[in-house]
Amino acid sequence: MLRIPEFRRMWIQLSLSSLGDWMGLLATTALVAQLQNSFSGQAYAIGSLLIVRLMPALILGPLAGALADRLDRRMTMVVTDVIRFGLFVSIPLIGTLEWLLIASFLVEAVTLVWAPAKDASVPHLVPRERLAAANTLSLIMTYGTAPLAAAIFTLLATISRTLGSSVSFFRDSSVDLALYFNAATFLGSAIVIWGLKNIGRAARPDTGPEPGFLASITEGWRFVGQDRLVRGLVVGILGGFAGAGCVIALGRLYVGILGGGDSAYGILFGAVFVGLAGGMAAGPKLLGDYSRTRLFGVCVTGAGITLVIVAIIPNLVIACILVVAVGAFAGVAWVTGYTLLQAEVSDELRGRTFALVQSLVRVDLLLVLAVAPALVGLIGSHGIHLWGDITVRADGVTVVLLGGGLLAVAVGLFAYRQMDERVGVAVWPELWSALRGRKPAPTRPRHSGLFVAVEGAEGAGRSTQVELLRSWLAASGREVVVTSGSGATATGARLRELLFDPSAHLHPRTEALLAAADRAEHVSRVIEPALARGAIVITDRYVDSWVAFQCASRSVDAAELAVLAQWATQALIPDLTVLLDLPAELALPPETGVTPQFLAGEHDGARAHADADPATATATDAAINGIGGKPGVEPGRGSGDRSGEEIGAEVLAYRRRVRDGFRRLAQEEPARYLTVDATRPRDEIHAEVRAIVAGRVKRRAAPLGA
Numbered sequence: 001m002l003r004i005p006e007f008r009r010m011w012i013q014l015s016l017s018s019l020g021d022w023m024g025l026l027a028t029t030a031l032v033a034q035l036q037n038s039f040s041g042q043a044y045a046i047g048s049l050l051i052v053r054l055m056p057a058l059i060l061g062p063l064a065g066a067l068a069d070r071l072d073r074r075m076t077m078v079v080t081d082v083i084r085f086g087l088f089v090s091i092p093l094i095g096t097l098e099w100l101l102i103a104s105f106l107v108e109a110v111t112l113v114w115a116p117a118k119d120a121s122v123p124h125l126v127p128r129e130r131l132a133a134a135n136t137l138s139l140i141m142t143y144g145t146a147p148l149a150a151a152i153f154t155l156l157a158t159i160s161r162t163l164g165s166s167v168s169f170f171r172d173s174s175v176d177l178a179l180y181f182n183a184a185t186f187l188g189s190a191i192v193i194w195g196l197k198n199i200g201r202a203a204r205p206d207t208g209p210e211p212g213f214l215a216s217i218t219e220g221w222r223f224v225g226q227d228r229l230v231r232g233l234v235v236g237i238l239g240g241f242a243g244a245g246c247v248i249a250l251g252r253l254y255v256g257i258l259g260g261g262d263s264a265y266g267i268l269f270g271a272v273f274v275g276l277a278g279g280m281a282a283g284p285k286l287l288g289d290y291s292r293t294r295l296f297g298v299c300v301t302g303a304g305i306t307l308v309i310v311a312i313i314p315n316l317v318i319a320c321i322l323v324v325a326v327g328a329f330a331g332v333a334w335v336t337g338y339t340l341l342q343a344e345v346s347d348e349l350r351g352r353t354f355a356l357v358q359s360l361v362r363v364d365l366l367l368v369l370a371v372a373p374a375l376v377g378l379i380g381s382h383g384i385h386l387w388g389d390i391t392v393r394a395d396g397v398t399v400v401l402l403g404g405g406l407l408a409v410a411v412g413l414f415a416y417r418q419m420d421e422r423v424g425v426a427v428w429p430e431l432w433s434a435l436r437g438r439k440p441a442p443t444r445p446r447h448s449g450l451f452v453a454v455e456g457a458e459g460a461g462r463s464t465q466v467e468l469l470r471s472w473l474a475a476s477g478r479e480v481v482v483t484s485g486s487g488a489t490a491t492g493a494r495l496r497e498l499l500f501d502p503s504a505h506l507h508p509r510t511e512a513l514l515a516a517a518d519r520a521e522h523v524s525r526v527i528e529p530a531l532a533r534g535a536i537v538i539t540d541r542y543v544d545s546w547v548a549f550q551c552a553s554r555s556v557d558a559a560e561l562a563v564l565a566q567w568a569t570q571a572l573i574p575d576l577t578v579l580l581d582l583p584a585e586l587a588l589p590p591e592t593g594v595t596p597q598f599l600a601g602e603h604d605g606a607r608a609h610a611d612a613d614p615a616t617a618t619a620t621d622a623a624i625n626g627i628g629g630k631p632g633v634e635p636g637r638g639s640g641d642r643s644g645e646e647i648g649a650e651v652l653a654y655r656r657r658v659r660d661g662f663r664r665l666a667q668e669e670p671a672r673y674l675t676v677d678a679t680r681p682r683d684e685i686h687a688e689v690r691a692i693v694a695g696r697v698k699r700r701a702a703p704l705g706a
């Protein structure tokens with residue numbers, strides 16, 4: 001990561017700035033205390049300092065983001081760094097409490113403009129797929145420099161105390177030295193950023209004149225409100241911070257209830273940070289390429305669940321262990337969320353989005369820090385007697401922690417649902433295989449189209465339903481693309497010819513690869529471009545048919561085929577798959593229009609469209625041979641002098657396997673499938689399909705600006 005020179009420079013600069021920031025925080029706090037004599041005066045002044053530092057975010061946050069999106073980012077960072085340098089130098093020079101507060105306010109306000117400019121520029125310096133690693137490094141340096149700053153500050157204090165008695169310059173100057181050091185880091189930062197020529201102004205697409213300043217702020221807000229992914233992220237981040245805020249606000253009280261003292265509190269806090277750092281550093285690596293959008297929701301939920309357990313279990317040791325997990329979940333969620341925001345928010349909106357998130361986070365934290373202890377006080381401490389000696393703790397701390405945990409769970413689930421782009425891919429198996437180092441399916445770019453597949457046996461009524469659905473959707477004015485799961489492209493058609501050529505005697509693996517090639521063409525040339533345009537794509541058969549048919553006839557492993565299919569289609573999964581489920585006895589090759597004789601009488605008229613001539617054994621044979629050229633249909637081929645009945649039985653068994661194959665696929669992902677009884681009247685089936693498709697069309701957020 002650090003081999004990218006531009007990023008390395010930025011990273012060094014960020015580390016220095018963080019170090020400076022922490023020292024500045026320590027120094028200003030110490031200075032405030034020095035400037036006041038009475039204890040309550042000190043407490044009051046420190047309180048004012050914190051408020052002063054939080055205020056700009058509340059008032060100026062959105063403004064700052066819009067500003068950062070309009071100005072040249074490099075110049076913004078350079079100028080704000082120089083201003084902060086000046087402000088920090090002025091604090092010890094002027095040396096009054098009033099100026100300290102004013103300067104702190106100004107520093108914070110300037111930082112507000114600087115931070116979104118910085119966050120928005122990182123994606124310019126680092127390739128997209130390495131953003132997560134970049135963020136992990138940055139965040140580790142941001143928080144990892146805190147103990148270093150504390151150590152340096154202590155060292156400075158010691159030096160000035162020992163030297164202060166002899167050399168007057170050093171008297172009372174640990175704070176000043178820290179402030180000068182801080183000022184110097186900003187100057188250094190300005191110089192480093194000056195050298196980063198690659199980051200410029202936010203890219204704005206050529207869509208006429210720029211909106212006014214206010215309009216650009218509302219544009220940012222609207223974006224966060226409308227975009228499913230960003231909305232999920234923001235809600236998740238706020239929930240996560242609310243949970244963390246609960247822990248910070250109540251940690252000491254919680255430890256007290258469990259009979260621990262200050263050192264236990266220290267350990268508890270340390271545990272959170274160990275988890276946090278571990279999660280940030282190891283989480284993204286450990287989970288390889290697991291879907292980031294999912295990871296975020298899963299981790300916020302996980303943190304919530306663990307927090308709930310911490311609230312309920314009255315044991316300090318277990319709590320300390322669990323709190324490591326809370327921290328780790330939070331750490332992974334934080335890196336992931338941050339990276340997603342950088343990667344998924346378009347360049348022109350990024351500054352505003354980050355600024356908005358930062359302001360919201362601060363408001364959120366402030367509220368929680370104020371409300372949580374108050375709530376605890378209100379609730380007080382009770383024990384609820386259940387029966388006998390069993391008492392349940394119902395003190396304020398437990399209740400509020402429990403509430404915080406539950407909130408995080410709810411918010412995590414919400415975020416997960418909002419952001420999930422992999423509807424239909426089961427959560428746990430994917431997570432599990434990611435943990436074992438398997439490469440998961442790639443996350444696909446988002447599109448505003450809708451992808452519907454219709455599957456089912458021969459003659460199940462797929463074409464009929466596809467056509468009904470097409471004409472209904474077309475009436476709504478949306479672009480509808482109807483396509484077919486095999487042989488839909490020029491190359492695909494040639495492949496299909498080969499696949500359906502009985503004289504080719506394809507090996508099952510060859511067959512699978514040719515089928516995969518056909519699907520790859522289909523997805524990349526037909527389906528993907530249509531979805532990218534926002535069209536509704538309906539395909540008559542998709543991967544399921546391939547898997548169901550090939551697995552029914554040859555000894556290919558369904559799981560292996562699924563991996564191949566996922567690779568070939570780049571994991572493009574339909575938003576909805578309609579499975580027209582027809583009993584094997586009724587599945588017919590419509591082109592031959594044959595009712596196999598051995599079935600006659602058994603299923604008479606259960607389905608009206610068995611409109612064929614009364615069949616004979618030879619016709620059955622012909623029918624089978626009709627499909628015999630199709631991939632996978634072994635039974636009947638080369639059957640020599642076997643009787644029609646034998647062949648029929650084989651065909652039936654084969655079709656049962658096909659049907660079972662379809663049904664198994666549907667059972668694995670019930671959320672994505674609509675399985676309908678294909679013997680029902682076609683209009684009834686259509687109505688059911690239509691209702692679901694209508695819901696999906698509505699749920700899919702309209703593209704921004706549409």
Ligand SMILES: Nc1ncnc2c1ncn2[C@@H]1O[C@H](COP(=O)(O)OP(=O)(O)O)[C@@H](O)[C@H]1O
Nearest residue numbers: 458459460461462463464590608609680681682
């Ligand atoms: N729900 C239904 N009930 C009875 N007959 C149907 C139904 N749906 C379609 N059919 C008829 O069954 C035959 C095969 O339907 P088709 O849509 O071509 O199937 P597929 O595309 O699955 O091969 C056609 O003659 C069609 O009119």
Ligand SMILES: Cc1cn([C@H]2C[C@H](O)[C@@H](COP(=O)(O)OP(=O)(O)O)O2)c(=O)[nH]c1=O
Nearest residue numbers: 457458459486541545546549627630631632
């Ligand atoms: C798509 C596909 C079809 N088939 C079989 C299923 C059908 O019996 C036959 C023809 O399928 P298809 O051409 O899709 O049309 P229909 O079901 O409308 O006749 O080929 C396979 O064996 N493997 C496949 O991958």
